[in-house]
Amino acid sequence: MTPAATPPPVVGVIGGGRMGAGIAQSFAAAGSRVVVVERDESAAAAAMERVTRGLRQAAERGTLAGPPDLGVPDRVIVASSIAELPHDTDLVVEAVFEDAALKAELLAATEDVVHDGCVLASNTSALSVTELAAVLRSPGRFLGMHFFNPVPVSALVELVLAPGTTEATRAAAVRWTHALGKQDVVVRDSPGFASSRLGLALGLEAIRMVEEGVADPEAVDTAMRLGYRHPMGPLRLTDVVGLDVRLAIAEHLHTKLGERFAPPRLLREKVARGELGRKTGQGFYRWQ
Incomplete structure (x- = not known):
């Protein structure tokens, strides 16, 4: 009988925004000790509030084994410096916004703090995992772990392998993904990987249809939900992901893959007006 997968004992999460807090919550709920690193004490406190709120909501939905005050929050601490990561950390997931230079800087700094066997992710x-790995002294310990929003209830983690990623690193990432109750898909490094590339292509075409007056957002989304059994239409999903995030990915893939990923004018206009989706209350839909 195959033993149940267990999560890494100690996990570091760099960045405590929506995605980072969700990753921290998921590992804490699975039994890991988690250290969330933010840029300063104020941001660290906000990250802790996100994790605590997420655990409370999970308990209210009945998806957390027991109330959130029975030990799980005690497994999460916040820090305002990478230097505060424990040396015995087993996995560090960088989860800041899509800025390749910033990510590379943070990953290189992390490598100086953790032990040689720690997996970095x-x-x-959408950014090149191969290029991020190149800043590390030991690139074999590195891979992409692409979580999906909202992390605690999503079923998938896309594992992205750079050419130098070792088999031990891949196997550990698969094992830890299963310990979170999620399914892995393993892909090689390529612009947009599998999920972002296909998802963005659909989302951009949906935006062009609205821009051209083919249909309104609700009609486009309903067609995909009922006609193709998508759980959420591409425009509502764009609101959830964030129009600014979608625009940044589109601009990146436009430079790598050509005109098929050119951002529509409507997307640029909405981002310029601050209509970023659910997080600002207005995108293609109005949100409470």
């Missing part, structure tokens, strides 16, 4: 949804 980036939660990037």
